[in-house]
Amino acid sequence: MTSPTTDYPGVAALVHKHLGKIPFTASKHSTDAVIHIDAGHFLELVTGMHDRRELAFDYLRNVTGIDLGEEGLRCVYHFYSFKHGHAIQVDVQTPPDNPHIPTLTGIYAAADWHEREAAEMLGLVFDGHPNLKNLLLDEDVRIHPLLKAHPLQKMELEQGIEDTSAGFKF
Amino acid sequence: MVPLENYLVLSAIVFALGVYGVLARRNAVLVLMAIELMLNAVSLNFIAFAAYLDPGKITGAIFAVFIITVAAAEVGLALAIVIRLFRNRATSNVDEAAILKW
Amino acid sequence: MATEVLWWIFAAAIVAFSAGTVFSRSVLHSAIFLIGSLAGVGAMYLFLTVEFLALVQFLIYGGAVTVLILLALMLTRSDARGTPDAVNGPQLPFALLVSGGLMAVLIGVAAGTDWRPGGVPDSPTNIGIETISERLFADFGAPFVIASALLLVALVGAIILARQEEGE
Amino acid sequence: MGAEQAWLLAAIPAGFFLLLSFFGRPMPRGGDYFGVISIGTSFVLFFFVLADFLDTPGKVGPIVNSIEWSNIGDFHLRMGIYIDPITITMFGVVTTVALMVNIFSIGYMKGEPRYYWFFAVLQMFAASMLMLVMADNLLLVYISWELVGVCSFLLIGFYWEKRSATEAAKKAFITTRVGDVGLLIGIILLFKATGTFNIQEIIHAAEAGEIGQAYLFIAVMAIFLGCMGKSAQVPFHVWLPDAMEGPTPVSALIHAATMVVAGVYLTARLLPVFAVADGALLVVTIVGLTTALLTGFMALAQTDIKKVLAYSTVGQLGFMFVALGAGNPSVAMFHLATHAFFKALLFLGSGSVIHATHHNQEMDKLGGLWKKMPITGTTFFVGSLALAGVIPFAGFWSKDEIFVALNEAWGGWAVLLLGLAAVMTAFYTTRLFIRTFMGKPKDEHVYEHTHESGFVMTGPLIFLGILAAVSGFVVFHGVGKAIGFPGGITEFIFLEHHGPHRYEMDWGFAAGSIGMATVGIWAAAWMYWGNSTRRSTVLAEWSPGLYDMLQKKFYFDELYQAAIDRGVLGFSYVVAWFDRYVVNDTGVDGSAQATGFAGGVLKYLQTGRVPNYAMAIALGVAGLAVAGLVVRG
Amino acid sequence: MMLFADALFGLPNWIDAIIRVVLVILSMTLVVIYLTYGERKVVARFQQRLGPTETGPAGLIQGIADALKLVTKEDIRPKNADRWVFEFAPYATFIPVLMMLMALPFAEDWGVRDLALGMFYVFAILGLNIVGILMAGLGSGNKYALLGGIRAAAQMVSYEIPLVISLLCVAMITGAEKDMNGTGTLNLNAITAFQETRPYIVLQPLAFLIFFTAMLSELHRAPFDIPVAESEIVGGCFVEYSGIRWSMFQLTEYASMWGWSVFGSVVFLGGWAWPFGVDAHWSIQLGTTLVKSFLFIMLIFWVRTTVPRLRIDQLMSFCWKVLLPMSLVQMLMNGFILVYDWPQELLALTSALGAAALVAIIIRRAMRRPSRDLVGTYKTLGAPAQ
């Protein structure tokens, strides 16, 4: 992973050309160009990316939540444009104590389940999501298993099924 | 052999039960069933008369045929009404359909 | 003798089933009692030697009417066990009065009437399907056609009534 | 064909009704031509019937043709037709107006939804109306009576997408039903007394004094209740103005010319019975006078063209009842005929205006239309003159006859009252005409887009205009004879009951009549000419109180407008008023409480719940069964 | 009164009746057990499998083993089921089928009772069959069962109409037989005997097609098995049943299949009379009937393994828009030909034309399917045609 730069690689340059008013930095990893942006400008950026004819990112392929420890939670979006055939990754970094990101369900219907999954797994909050409830886990389970702080067997411990010490030993 | 009066008394009992059902029950479908009972009592009466008193012309039996026909039509329509009632008012109780009062 | 015994058994069954129909708490049970009662009446037709009408009774009532009733029960899904106030309370005494009165009157009339001068025959006369068909198609042709028209109208009416309307 | 086959007149439209209602929709132009063909055939057949009737050797008299309808035990119900001059007159009126309206509708209704259905119902209406007037028994009369009511209901509610139209249709139907119940009761009472439904037999029985006086009076009043309902007499007049929600041709045909005169017709038909019942004719007269006066006042206030005409219609019907009350059916029928022609003309004319101004029927927005619509304006002018009773137009002669007859029967007080009504008629007619056709246009936008209607609409107007202008002359012996009636029109109608009657001009009444028309017209012209409101304000400045009263139409309008607006509900306000000021003020509180108590008890009978009604029926059946058993022993 | 057959073996009437009933019930049980086995074998062959092989030689006692297992299984009743309705439903479906079997002529004088109104009796009694299924649907307290019940009711009531009309067509043409003087008969033995020279399927192919289709529907067999659709409502009305009660349903299903097949072969295929004549030995007659009925059943299995299931609205529209008009057409054609006494060949001709039309309707709809170009162009590496 290269550090964010202001010389925008690949598709990011295109995005910068058309949406230059929005402050963001960019980088590139082994498959895609990456845009780094804060949650405040995220919705504006995505709206532009979706609506501008030159960009036309009409496809949301993936949403990944990552727990970066003390840096806070990060949400990684992958977009694709069927029209132009280009792909891009957008990283939204949230502060450690404020994991709020605007929802994309208004633009991409596909975002619904992805965001629900990220919300239940990591505790991200997608503001404006119409139905932000547990998807894969039980409805009344209030744990976020993909947080790094979450022990491997916390859920079982809570439910009293198993009281061995947490975590596998390797 | 069974005399005519037996049939008449039987049909009178069934008819009276039907009347009771129509008047005393709330469920529309049940009211309909009670009406069917009454109709059956009537056609039993008709046929008994036809078989005992009128064997040449059997008008009673013919009437029974028509009663059965009309009953079928009536049930179809009435049940359609019940279903409509249920759709509109979420009940199939006849005394809750008090829209006539308006 | 055997016929009479059978007759009494069936008559008792009909009365029992009819009573079950109107007194049962559960509508579903009522429907099933009704089927029993209707079938019993069909058997009565056999005693009256009208096989054709007995079979018509089975076909129309057993095969169609009760099915429609059960279907309506399913569609309206009234609680199968019946509600505690399934009986129309305020009307109950009047209902009993009226039905009791009617029964008394009808039985009185049935028993007290001289049905035909010269006496009623002991046993029913056989009514064959040929007689019925001749009467039905020769003398009652117009009512027959009208009845069929009635059925058609009822069919269309029922469809229109029960049809799901736009936006409903 | 002979008059015995007159039933064809009704049968042909009925057949076309079936054709149009089932297959009309896919037909090109909705099958409107079939409407014209159907009524046209009836119209032509009418002349055959008339000719045959006049040619019947020996005398001019009723032709009866009846068939067995049903047998119940010993009772034979016969159904038949009864053709006499009164029927012939109605035939003429109905077929003529219906034909004109049908033709007019082709233009007026073009492009409306359910076009075919409109014509279908018109045919059904014509059929039932014709059947009504030729029925020889009251049962058939009642059936046709209800059928025309149904047609009226269907046509008032023709634009059922509009809530006001459905409300008006319901109101009309329900209001007339109140009367119809009376009619049915009356028919049953008469049947019970005489054992027959046949009208002639009933008349004979009544004249022979077979029916008790009080009984007869009640029966006749019950029947008259039906007539009042159908002819919209006070207090049943509320439905007719609302009925103007229907298409204008319908207003012309049903609510001016034909159906609403069914009450007049039936009263005329049974007038011998009325005459036998003491006091019945006085009631008829009073009802007619009241109606004529009240509706005259109401018409003064209206700004809607059709409403003015509607009130005027009610008023003219009152005139007819007055004539009947005077015991002179021939005059009533004469006025009925002339009124049918000129009122249909006025309605069709207003329809033409409405059509031309894109459904604008408020006088406040019209004006000066004569220049734009010369034919409509001219024919409307003729119709207005006829309505106002200006010599020599049709209305003058028939109205004059009514005054003469009224004077003979009841004396001067009635004539004065009716004269007041006639003045008001002239006044509001003139006002209507001036504000619509004269002066300057009040709404330029509406005026700009106005255009003369096509010939399919103006043709009927011209035809009816001619009729309205000249049909009054048949009153003269010579004219009547010249067009084929032996002894003129008055002699033709009700020959056997009143003997030969040769029309004589009573110049005194004629002068009075002309005077009344002149006063009314002058007053209206003075007030409204040049569409200035200055003149009307003169009165207000001189005496505000009087003006206020005039403006409010002696407060009758308030009362009746409330009744019209709220229908039955409004009527209950009247009852409440009565209760408060009459009952309470006179201190009869006890009766009020008794009424309240009875209502409180009785309201539980009307639960609206089906099981309770079923219980009531069952109790009745059980009671009957027990009673039957007891009676039989 | 009804026509009674001559007493068997010269025994008193009531003993004779009991013997006949017991015989029919026994043979029914046997037939049902081996029909289940047969179906598994036949279907397995259609699907390139072996079917039961282990129990007994070639799996021959598999059916008996299954029956034993079912009978000894625990009888489970759901808690919120309506007890009496739930428990009585299997019998309510079974009794009509049993009663129907009482009227079928397996050979001349080899039936329980020979009824004057036999044909009418059969379909009147089978109409009662629905009641049991509805009871199961309503009484189980299960939504799948409820849905299945609704579907069954709608379907069976609808298909009863073309079924009855197609049978009426046959009843009509019996009036044209010799010795009948224009009045038809409903006696099944008489109808069979009339077919000594040619079965009625020759005269009435259209009616036969309609009968067969409606029969499939009445039996809830594919493609009309939507009331019990496994992949949608998991067995419909029977979802809550187990053990003996479920086996009762199974018994009913196969018994009624057999009953219908016998009935169909009696009415349309000449029953015991064709092709060996009415004078053949009773064993030959019996064999003929059974072979014909098993042919019917084979056809049912065949259809079941090859076609998918219809949807409820397609099912209904097929009944009301295709079968019912066609059956009415058949009846009208018969009526004309019989009233004017036209030759019977015309019956066969017109009905065959009608049958051809029915088949043509179905085939035309099948041909209307989207072309297979999509797959065809991608079978090889050539450029796609689109």
Next chain:
Amino acid sequence: MTVWPEERLATVDSFNTVDMTINVGPQHPATHGVFRMVLTVDGELVVDCEPYIGYLHRGLEKLTENHDYRQSMGWWDRTDYLAGMACEFAYCMAVEKLGNIQVPERAEYIRVMMAELSRLLSHFMFFGAFGADVGSFGTSFVYAWRERERIYDFFEVVAGDRMFPTYFRPGGLQMDLPEGYEPLVRQLLGSLEQGLEDFDGLLTGNEIFVERCRNLSPMSKERAINLGMSGPMIRATGLAHDIRKAEPYSIYPNLKFNIPVGKNGDVFDRFMVRMAEAYQSIQIVKQCLDLMPGGLVLNPDLPKTLRIEEGECYVRTEGTKGEYGVYGMARGGNKPYRMKLRSPSFCNLSALKEMVVGHYVADAIIILGSLDIVLGEVDK
């Protein structure tokens, strides 16, 4: 934070008594695994549909974060358990991208060949199960199993395991193909082609089948894109999009094949697109056989334990159901920091509600079947 059930219950508005809710699943013959949808039906008509997933949730991503790169192979095998090798393919590619590991060319060819055979496995499963959904009594299912058995037999020969072979490795393959594999594969391909012809005759030749499927729940291109569909689902709408062509990976650029597209995006098109795709897969496998180079199948330079310092990648492959994407992030050590699966079934299934509402219950089952979901990858 997340909205919890109590709060959600408070927002439930009036309950419509006419409609009936039925649970389809989690134990239902037509849900293809432990999937549950709550259908609200009005008579036979579906008026609302609420899918519930997660019954098979195994915490794949958490497990991967806590295991060595190679140890996780077995977990990823079991996502799309109908086509294990295709999943291994994507996972291995992700690890290779993270660690910048080279793969020998022969291994690439074998990988593609195995992936395409897996695609055939999955598609045959679809044909069979879909036939059963439509109501064909088991026949289509048995036909499909026959062909699948043949492919599994070949897998067994190659990898020693049938369903979850764990045959791929980061940097290559576990072992080379056995001796004399080529005639085996060609024979297999022949019989597969025959099996496809059989299906064509059995299902697409059947009037009832066509009537059931045609014009059922059609979908426009734009809507499909917005709903995040991929694979045959999106190609059925007429969009010729295939990651093997659009963003080529492995040795797919060397191979010739076409992208089948439908027209209306209805259920029938989805079926037909898969059918055509199966033919194309056979052609791809044939080309792999023809072009197969020699050499090693595993990168010999790999250390015993993979340690990746810093890296990030999003690898997408055309899985059997659609875009099978793996987002990987490494931050040193022998375990990935984050490994996220973007599973096609998950995304396609999220559009279920929109497709099902307004159809009959029976059609809802068919539409669900036409999505061709595998709960292993939906639930992760």
